[in-house]
Amino acid sequence: MRETILNIGFDDTDSPKGMCTTYLAYKIVDLLKDEKVEFLDFPRLVRFNPNIPWKTRGNGAVGIKIKTNNPKIIKQKIFKILKRYSDTKNGANPGLVFYEGEVIPESFSKFSKMALWKLIKRGSAKKLLQKHNIDFYYQGNGQGLIGALGAIGYSFDDHTMELLSYRQKSKFGTKRSLSESSVKEMQEKTFPFTFNSYDNKKNHVMIAPRGPDPVFYGIRGEDPDTLIDASKMIKSNEKPQGYMLFKSNQGTGAHLDNELDVNDLRPYDSGTITGIISRNPVMNLGGHVMFSLKSNNKEITCAIYKPTGITNHGMNLIIGDLIKVGGGIRKASKNYSRVLNVEFLEIIELKRLEKKSNPRCNDCNKQMKSKGKSQGFECIRCGKKEKNKVIIEIPRKLEKKKYLPILSAHRHLTRPAQRQRIQNKKSQFKDSRPWFFVFNN
Numbered sequence: 001m002r003e004t005i006l007n008i009g010f011d012d013t014d015s016p017k018g019m020c021t022t023y024l025a026y027k028i029v030d031l032l033k034d035e036k037v038e039f040l041d042f043p044r045l046v047r048f049n050p051n052i053p054w055k056t057r058g059n060g061a062v063g064i065k066i067k068t069n070n071p072k073i074i075k076q077k078i079f080k081i082l083k084r085y086s087d088t089k090n091g092a093n094p095g096l097v098f099y100e101g102e103v104i105p106e107s108f109s110k111f112s113k114m115a116l117w118k119l120i121k122r123g124s125a126k127k128l129l130q131k132h133n134i135d136f137y138y139q140g141n142g143q144g145l146i147g148a149l150g151a152i153g154y155s156f157d158d159h160t161m162e163l164l165s166y167r168q169k170s171k172f173g174t175k176r177s178l179s180e181s182s183v184k185e186m187q188e189k190t191f192p193f194t195f196n197s198y199d200n201k202k203n204h205v206m207i208a209p210r211g212p213d214p215v216f217y218g219i220r221g222e223d224p225d226t227l228i229d230a231s232k233m234i235k236s237n238e239k240p241q242g243y244m245l246f247k248s249n250q251g252t253g254a255h256l257d258n259e260l261d262v263n264d265l266r267p268y269d270s271g272t273i274t275g276i277i278s279r280n281p282v283m284n285l286g287g288h289v290m291f292s293l294k295s296n297n298k299e300i301t302c303a304i305y306k307p308t309g310i311t312n313h314g315m316n317l318i319i320g321d322l323i324k325v326g327g328g329i330r331k332a333s334k335n336y337s338r339v340l341n342v343e344f345l346e347i348i349e350l351k352r353l354e355k356k357s358n359p360r361c362n363d364c365n366k367q368m369k370s371k372g373k374s375q376g377f378e379c380i381r382c383g384k385k386e387k388n389k390v391i392i393e394i395p396r397k398l399e400k401k402k403y404l405p406i407l408s409a410h411r412h413l414t415r416p417a418q419r420q421r422i423q424n425k426k427s428q429f430k431d432s433r434p435w436f437f438v439f440n441n
């Protein structure tokens, strides 16, 4: 029988009340294992533009690539399971795309890249799918088609992995109990091959979500072996249902790869702007810092929000500093103009800061006193005299470096400090490895 390579993409099956697109992926893989299909790569968990306000749950879609000799049956089964697990009653707008073929069309990759940093019109996904005569399905407003197509089209320049562990059904909605010290220890032992598991500053476990969804915990890192070992170090009384490894763009900062065109900024765009500080920073009552940046003769207001933990650095900026900021464009409202919400701050050049000051007496190491207007200065200890004030440099409190938000303000895509110079391109897929596992409970 003829073998078909089938790319499956789906998105927006979840809602704030439960369910989770990655759990649906786990269920689909479980089903595909029974169908004896051949898996060609890890399932991919692709995060898209985090600055789209109505995609509050992380804007993540899933893609699965398989080889099968019965694509028709497989499609039907996946369709059924997607319908069953999608939380459409609570606002999910699921989308499902099937693309047959080894090579992904370039237009899909381009579309995927756009969805990383722009607001994509719902209709454009549908148009592209129809143009290529591709099988797709959606419910609700069709929002899910963007991620479904994007997950298939995404081409990784850099990737990370996530091991997601799922709870048994009877535990859904109950409190998760994980040994905090085991998470802390796991992080120490696996650094730098895992990231963002434990926040040492706030003493907070970061791998476990709080909500009612099926995820028990998720460990992020660079390679499958480390993650499987890491998960064995997590201690808990709760026995999970199973786990699955995903290849992901989380932690790659890919949404901020492009420099925004300041003359064509659109609401919800993500990217970077390089420019010179044109208005000194001001802290408002809420503790947020606002300043302006001039780039290509255009002035852009930037906001550093208090939870980022880098407002103090923002306050140290002065007019004339050359900086690069990464972030998202907030839509203008009645009370606020269009603003770039800063996700990171990179100092390229610091303006020299000076002030006029009374001269010092080098013999006594003391500052001289003024003798009155235009009368010059005198050391009160030894009587040495100087005519004029001197210009001294005030040390800047900033360094030429990148300032990242604190851990608690990281988005899924935020590139953590330890990954700043890393580009993970190794393909590490071997179907023989336990990248998917269901425990016997």
Ligand SMILES: [Zn+2]
Pocket (backbone or CB within 6 Å): 361, 362, 363, 364, 365, 366, 379, 380, 381, 382, 383, 384
């Ligand atoms: Zn003196």
